[in-house]
Amino acid sequence: MRALFDPPGPRRVSPGEYPVWDQALALLNRDLAVTLPRLEPLRLLALPSCDADEPENVYVAMANGEWHGNDLDPNSQDSLASALASVADAAQETVTELLWQAWPLCPEHGLGMHPREDAEERLSWWCAGERSRRGPAHIHAAVGALDASGASIRTRS
Numbered sequence: 001m002r003a004l005f006d007p008p009g010p011r012r013v014s015p016g017e018y019p020v021w022d023q024a025l026a027l028l029n030r031d032l033a034v035t036l037p038r039l040e041p042l043r044l045l046a047l048p049s050c051d052a053d054e055p056e057n058v059y060v061a062m063a064n065g066e067w068h069g070n071d072l073d074p075n076s077q078d079s080l081a082s083a084l085a086s087v088a089d090a091a092q093e094t095v096t097e098l099l100w101q102a103w104p105l106c107p108e109h110g111l112g113m114h115p116r117e118d119a120e121e122r123l124s125w126w127c128a129g130e131r132s133r134r135g136p137a138h139i140h141a142a143v144g145a146l147d148a149s150g151a152s153i154r155t156r157s
Contacts, residue, residue, distance in 0.1 A: 010065060013044035013058060020077045024087040025060065027144030031125075032095070034146055035104045039063070042091055047071075060090035062098060069093030081121035088115035088123060088143055106140055113140055 015022060021044060029041040040063030046056045057071035069090055076086035095103045102112025109129030116126035123143045
């Protein structure tokens with residue numbers, strides 16, 4: 001039984017409560033499904049703010065409700081590009097910390113990739129691995145466009 005002074009626990013966010021974050025998470029879950037098929041899709045989880053005047057804190061969590069890292073920036077709901085950047089960072093933090101492995105991995109270098117936005121506000125997975133002919137670092141795939149081998153439709157090389 002919960003005491004009167006215990007703070008409320010986390011709750012699963014219902015579809016449609018945060019439509020832009022839902023859309024961004026659907027893209028991330030496509031990458032998760034093809035790169036870590038044994039995992040169930042990530043989900044949004046909400047916790048009430050400590051301050052009654054502030055909005056609830058929303059996190060990207062594993063299917064079992066565990067999460068790690070910071071909450072999503074409420075201002076990131078202004079556009080899909082912002083939402084995708086915020087959700088990608090949070091998803092990567094949760095998966096990496098809870099599974100103790102880098103995610104997603106660049107198939108060429110075996111290094112963990114990171115989300116990076118280009119000048120047109122497109123978010124891609126970026127790898128720091130060197131390419132002998134093309135120089136250091138490269139964009140590997142658009143977020144949401146990884147395939148089962150970790151390869152992708154290349155958005156840039």
